[in-house]
Amino acid sequence: MNGSDRRLYKFSGPTEYALQNLERGVIFCQHYSAYNDPFEFWSNVQEGAPNPHKEPERFMAAKKAWGAERMPDDDEYLVEFFDACVEEQPSFRKWRESTRIACFGSEPDNLLMWSHYADGLRGFCLVFDDTEILEASPRSSFAVDVTYVDAPPNADAFVYAICSELIDYNEMAIGEAESQAKHRGKIDPFLEDHRKDLERSILGWQEIMQMVFATKPIDWSYEAERRLLVQASTESHDPLFLSYPSTALREVLIGERMSVTFRDRLGEIISKAYPEVLVRTAKRSPSKFRLEIK
Numbered sequence: 001m002n003g004s005d006r007r008l009y010k011f012s013g014p015t016e017y018a019l020q021n022l023e024r025g026v027i028f029c030q031h032y033s034a035y036n037d038p039f040e041f042w043s044n045v046q047e048g049a050p051n052p053h054k055e056p057e058r059f060m061a062a063k064k065a066w067g068a069e070r071m072p073d074d075d076e077y078l079v080e081f082f083d084a085c086v087e088e089q090p091s092f093r094k095w096r097e098s099t100r101i102a103c104f105g106s107e108p109d110n111l112l113m114w115s116h117y118a119d120g121l122r123g124f125c126l127v128f129d130d131t132e133i134l135e136a137s138p139r140s141s142f143a144v145d146v147t148y149v150d151a152p153p154n155a156d157a158f159v160y161a162i163c164s165e166l167i168d169y170n171e172m173a174i175g176e177a178e179s180q181a182k183h184r185g186k187i188d189p190f191l192e193d194h195r196k197d198l199e200r201s202i203l204g205w206q207e208i209m210q211m212v213f214a215t216k217p218i219d220w221s222y223e224a225e226r227r228l229l230v231q232a233s234t235e236s237h238d239p240l241f242l243s244y245p246s247t248a249l250r251e252v253l254i255g256e257r258m259s260v261t262f263r264d265r266l267g268e269i270i271s272k273a274y275p276e277v278l279v280r281t282a283k284r285s286p287s288k289f290r291l292e293i294k
Contacts, residue, residue: 007250008104008128008143008226011117014262022126023269025246027133029100029230030239037220039152043211045092046156049082058156065162065204067197088161092212099213100240102228104128106145108253109291112222114282121255121282121291124266132248133228141230141242144206144214148221155211163205170198246274253293256283 010027012018021028032040050058052073062082063069071078105113105125114121130143174195177188188194213229232240252270254263270277285292 006130007106007108008130008133008228009106009108009110009113010102010104010126010128011113011123012126013117013119013123014258015123018123019265019269021241022266023273024241024243025273026241026243027102027228028239029102029228029242031237032096032099032101033237034239035101035103037216039217041096041213042152043215044152044154045212046154047089047091047158049086049158058158061156062159062162065159065201066166067200085158085161085165088165089157090160092155092157096212097237098232098235100230100232102230102242103223104226104228106224106226108293109282110222110224111289111291114255114291118255121257121284122259122262123255124258125253125255125282126249127251127253128244128248129250130226130228133242133244136245136248137230137242141228142209143226143228144210146214146216146220146223146225146227147210148216148218150218153211153215155208160205160208163201163208166197166201167205170194170201174198247276249274249277251278251280254279254281256281 046058050062052059059073060069063071063078066078066081068075068078105117107113108125108127114123114125117123118125134141134143173188174191177191177194180186180188181191214225214227216225228242230240230242232238252266252274254266258266267279270279280293283292283294
């Protein structure tokens with residue numbers, strides 16, 4: 001969702017399990033309760049239409065999301081729109097229970113990631129293109145950057161509903177305006193306004209999604225995590241395996257301390273299943289405490 005580098009870096013130790021997943025072309029995704037961070041998905045979810053007298057800050061946040069800060073609280077159009085948005089609120093609590101997570105890094109030369117998750121340069125790192133993974137996924141899934149804070153955020157389902165409604169509306173308006181401009185030569189004077197409103201609504205939508213699904217204690221910030229969120233079709237907390245096309249794997253980075261035996265086995269799988277993939281090595285710099293990818 002955020003950031004310019006659309007790569008997902010999956011660090012793995014030199015294990016049989018990691019080789020099996022690579023050979024099968026699958027990514028392991030599990031329920032948030034299985035992770036070692038006890039604050040995973042730990043945000044305060046606010047629901048329902050805010051009362052302008054009892055919850056003035058929430059009410060103003062909702063007005064700002066609609067671009068109606070100056071509109072009176074009892075304006076009939078505002079009241080009508082807010083009433084409609086109540087029915088569009090998602091249940092983030094249920095959504096989180098059905099979500100499965102796959103965790104990735106965002107930096108190929110992150111020393112701590114190589115140390116903690118790739119057995120101190122004895123393992124490897126798979127470099128994926130997230131667009132191909134998402135496009136090939138038959139499930140509802142998306143990638144998001146994790147943000148790191150020192151207190152649980154407040155995620156408002158009502159504001160999320162407003163942003164979602166505005167995204168749908170402005171996308172439709174932009175499509176109609178562009179179609180009229182192309183076929184009839186008619187320029188909609190509000191086209192740029194729709195584009196700005198769309199951008200603003202998407203940013204608000206992304207911020208709330210990040211609060212609900214991708215906010216962690218600041219202690220974890222060294223990971224610079226990106227995560228893949230996949231919706232499961234089961235009510236249990238069982239993990240799932242997400243298949244990906246071979247073209248989604250762009251590189252394999254091999255730790256310089258990997259054993260010869262494991263390197264040979266890894267090489268066989270790459271040659272057979274991913275013959276076009278670039279293979280490079282993560283090495284210790286001889287002059288500085290940092291890693292070099294060559």
